Amino acid sequence: MRDDTPFAGTAVKSRAERRREDTRRRLMLATYTMIALRGADNLVIQDITEAADVGYGSFYNHFSTKDAIVDAVIDAARERSLSIYHAASAGFENRVEAFALELRMCLQQCLEDKTWAWYLVRTFKPGGGCRIGLFERLQRSIAAGTADGSFVCHDVEMTQAAIGGLLLIAALSMASSPMPEDYPERVAAEVLRQLHVPAQEIERVLNIPLPNTPIPPFLAHAA
Amino acid sequence: MRDDTPFAGTAVKSRAERRREDTRRRLMLATYTMIALRGADNLVIQDITEAADVGYGSFYNHFSTKDAIVDAVIDAARERSLSIYHAASAGFENRVEAFALELRMCLQQCLEDKTWAWYLVRTFKPGGGCRIGLFERLQRSIAAGTADGSFVCHDVEMTQAAIGGLLLIAALSMASSPMPEDYPERVAAEVLRQLHVPAQEIERVLNIPLPNTPIPPFLAHAA
Numbered sequence: 001m002r003d004d005t006p007f008a009g010t011a012v013k014s015r016a017e018r019r020r021e022d023t024r025r026r027l028m029l030a031t032y033t034m035i036a037l038r039g040a041d042n043l044v045i046q047d048i049t050e051a052a053d054v055g056y057g058s059f060y061n062h063f064s065t066k067d068a069i070v071d072a073v074i075d076a077a078r079e080r081s082l083s084i085y086h087a088a089s090a091g092f093e094n095r096v097e098a099f100a101l102e103l104r105m106c107l108q109q110c111l112e113d114k115t116w117a118w119y120l121v122r123t124f125k126p127g128g129g130c131r132i133g134l135f136e137r138l139q140r141s142i143a144a145g146t147a148d149g150s151f152v153c154h155d156v157e158m159t160q161a162a163i164g165g166l167l168l169i170a171a172l173s174m175a176s177s178p179m180p181e182d183y184p185e186r187v188a189a190e191v192l193r194q195l196h197v198p199a200q201e202i203e204r205v206l207n208i209p210l211p212n213t214p215i216p217p218f219l220a221h222a223a
Numbered sequence: 224m225r226d227d228t229p230f231a232g233t234a235v236k237s238r239a240e241r242r243r244e245d246t247r248r249r250l251m252l253a254t255y256t257m258i259a260l261r262g263a264d265n266l267v268i269q270d271i272t273e274a275a276d277v278g279y280g281s282f283y284n285h286f287s288t289k290d291a292i293v294d295a296v297i298d299a300a301r302e303r304s305l306s307i308y309h310a311a312s313a314g315f316e317n318r319v320e321a322f323a324l325e326l327r328m329c330l331q332q333c334l335e336d337k338t339w340a341w342y343l344v345r346t347f348k349p350g351g352g353c354r355i356g357l358f359e360r361l362q363r364s365i366a367a368g369t370a371d372g373s374f375v376c377h378d379v380e381m382t383q384a385a386i387g388g389l390l391l392i393a394a395l396s397m398a399s400s401p402m403p404e405d406y407p408e409r410v411a412a413e414v415l416r417q418l419h420v421p422a423q424e425i426e427r428v429l430n431i432p433l434p435n436t437p438i439p440p441f442l443a444h445a446a
Contacts, residue, residue, distance in 0.1 A: 038264075041261075154413075154416055155409060155412070155413060157409075158389070158409055158410065158412075158413035159413070161393065161396075161410075161413075162385050162386070162388065162389040162392075162413060162417065163385070164388070164392055165385065165387070165388020165389045165390070165391050165392040166381070166384050166385040166388045166389075167388070168388055168391065168392070169384045169385075169387055169388040169391070170384065186378060186380075186381055187381065187384075189378070189381075190377075190378060190381035190382070190384075190385060193377055194385065194417070
């Protein structure tokens with residue numbers, strides 16, 4: 001086994017380690033795609049290993065159960081989204097600007113990546129909200145923005161449900177049919193109107209350019 | 224075979240006919256319950272006949288395929304809902320009153336019948352809307368009410384999506400956890416606020432009593 005480490009202190013991985021990570025990534029990518037296609041409920045380990053082109057027994061070198069790989073995929077998706085959106089909106093002190101930016105990025109990503117849109121739809125859970133954590137983040141932002149006067153809600157819980165429902169339907173629409181380019185912006189405008197953001201302010205925040213670094217597909221590269 | 228017909232012109236059914244209808248009803252009831260439990264996609268005919276306590280071969284005396292029984296259940300559910308809501312709201316000339324009454328009845332029914340709530344959630348389809356036809360009826364009412372000035376929408380399509388999404392989340396919530404008694408009325412109030420119905424008018428229409436004839440469970444009796 002070759003030692004690739006060129007410099008002291010850097011953590012360059014051995015070939016065996018990289019192969020191991022690639023197998024793990026392929027298993028997770030197959031699981032993610034299957035969740036997007038048909039939900040997390042009826043997964044079969046053999047289907048996952050076949051789609052990942054990995055021997056059945058290898059599965060257990062990485063995950064002890066089916067639930068363990070589903071949890072790993074959901075955690076990775078949650079961390080990925082939150083870090084992308086948080087990094088993009090961190091520079092904005094104005095709550096409406098930061099909220100609108102995250103919302104537009106999330107919608108734009110659904111328009112560009114149908115698998116991601118399906119994944120969000122399939123992992124949306126009643127009651128507990130979307131397991132990915134995006135729905136909880138949305139709910140917290142709405143509550144905090146209402147508390148500090150950035151947003152106006154008559155009944156916060158109902159407004160959260162209406163906005164969550166609108167985003168679910170928007171993700172479903174983008175997942176299942178080709179939607180026009182301006183669709184994400186129309187959805188974002190509707191969300192802001194529901195929060196009683198003034199029309200002029202809506203127009204202003206929707207004109208803030210989105211970061212133009214493309215978001216790579218989920219699990220496209222080894223972690 | 225006994226002839227039960229006591230009066231000329233009435234269509235009292237023969238015993239064989241009643242048994243046949245009862246078998247058909249039990250097959251449809253089992254299918255309805257399975258759709259509510261896990262959706263219409265992965266149904267197996269043998270599971271349906273076992274749940275209905277009907278011989279496997281009998282299935283084909285009533286339905287030629289699995290899709291045929293699913294369609295029959297969906298059609299029966301659509302007709303049932305539309306006739307109940309239409310009968311209840313037919314006496315109201317005021318559009319806001321009629322709309323609010325149908326909405327409240329639909330929500331109340333979800334609160335009281337979890338299987339029905341799950342059924343509505345599972346048959347909700349992206350794009351085409353809910354296969355049961357309720358979503359289309361909702362969309363038409365919103366569009367017509369906006370056209371005649373009963374409702375105010377900035378972007379009709381987005382308002383339809385937001386209200387549809389809110390009702391989907393409300394049905395999910397009522398299907399999956401026990402919700403307080405005032406939940407349907409809070410949801411209805413939010414829907415009317417989204418349509419910019421004035422607060423005083425919302426209060427007034429929510430105080431119109433619902434019809435107090437209980438709605439029997441779907442397919443409880445032979446058709």
